[in-house]
Amino acid sequence: MAATHPPQFSVITPSSLSSPSPLPMAQDDLKKIAAYKAVEFVESGMVVGLGTGSTAKHAVDRIGELVQQGILTDIIGIPTSTKTHEQALSVNIPLSDLDAHPVLDLAIDGADEVDPDLNLVKGRGGSLLREKMIEFASKKFVVIVDESKLVDHIGGSGLAMPVEIVPFCWKFTAKRLELLFEEADCVAKLRTCEKTGEVFVTDNSNYTIDLYFKKSIGDLKAAGDAILRLPGVVEHGMFVDMATTVIVAGDNGVTVKNKP
Numbered sequence: 531m532a533a534t535h536p537p538q539f540s541v542i543t544p545s546s547l548s549s550p551s552p553l554p555m556a557q558d559d560l561k562k563i564a565a566y567k568a569v570e571f572v573e574s575g576m577v578v579g580l581g582t583g584s585t586a587k588h589a590v591d592r593i594g595e596l597v598q599q600g601i602l603t604d605i606i607g608i609p610t611s612t613k614t615h616e617q618a619l620s621v622n623i624p625l626s627d628l629d630a631h632p633v634l635d636l637a638i639d640g641a642d643e644v645d646p647d648l649n650l651v652k653g654r655g656g657s658l659l660r661e662k663m664i665e666f667a668s669k670k671f672v673v674i675v676d677e678s679k680l681v682d683h684i685g686g687s688g689l690a691m692p693v694e695i696v697p698f699c700w701k702f703t704a705k706r707l708e709l710l711f712e713e714a715d716c717v718a719k720l721r722t723c724e725k726t727g728e729v730f731v732t733d734n735s736n737y738t739i740d741l742y743f744k745k746s747i748g749d750l751k752a753a754g755d756a757i758l759r760l761p762g763v764v765e766h767g768m769f770v771d772m773a774t775t776v777i778v779a780g781d782n783g784v785t786v787k788n789k790p
């Protein structure tokens with residue numbers, strides 16, 4: 531559900547990327563436009579967090595292209611999932627990890643929801659824990675989305691807010707999560723693989739519980755803290771106060787909002 535954001539957004543037209551068109555652009559084209567804009571923030575010598583998902587994939591491809599052309603040199607990528615690790619290797623981006631590089635210059639990643647304060651939901655693609663660790667360690671965190679990801683409030687899309695949990699007695703943890711958000715009419719569902727119907731297992735050998743809220747969950751930090759206090763929970767998909775910049779691509783151009 532798209533929402534109108536407040537006027538502090540600066541709107542720029544994507545001149546070198548595409549021209550505003552009277553026809554609606556395909557969602558993947560918008561993702562690519564946002565991703566290419568974000569890669570303009572990458573400079574030679576940087577340690578860069580490489581996000582996961584269909585939007586971040588365009589950014590990784592673009593960084594790889596610029597590395598191969600010799601336009602970006604001495605880049606070190608820190609991938610946020612095994613999938614991104616493989617993709618980054620395939621486009622020749624030198625890789626490392628948080629142990630060797632505990633502070634990143636910049637991370638670029640997609641999101642499932644963005645609220646007007648730049649808080650996010652992430653993890654519908656299955657990789658929120660590594661993303662959160664890496665993006666938390668980044669001096670700048672640039673989020674790239676098409677305009678369909680904008681919401682009035684977190685949970686406002688009516689779609690999943692994922693929580694990564696340990697597999698041990700997952701039904702118990704799912705029930706505790708549901709009860710925690712009883713007032714928001716929360717429903718908790720174990721994530722399964724669409725194709726096989728088997729339980730979805732994360733890169734960290736954990737399960738994912740998707741929470742669906744019918745009402746607002748109120749204060750996000752309080753909600754996040756309450757989730758993390760439940761034994762069995764590993765991490766949740768709300769990224770509160772983490773994004774420093776959000777780049778939104780829409781039919782009318784690219785909008786860039788920086789955290790004040």
Ligand SMILES: O=C[C@H](O)[C@H](O)[C@H](O)COP(=O)(O)O
Nearest residue numbers: 583584585640653655656657
């Ligand atoms: O787990 C997946 C990540 O958090 C993604 O960045 C997020 O789901 C957005 O993915 P996409 O760009 O494919 O919509």
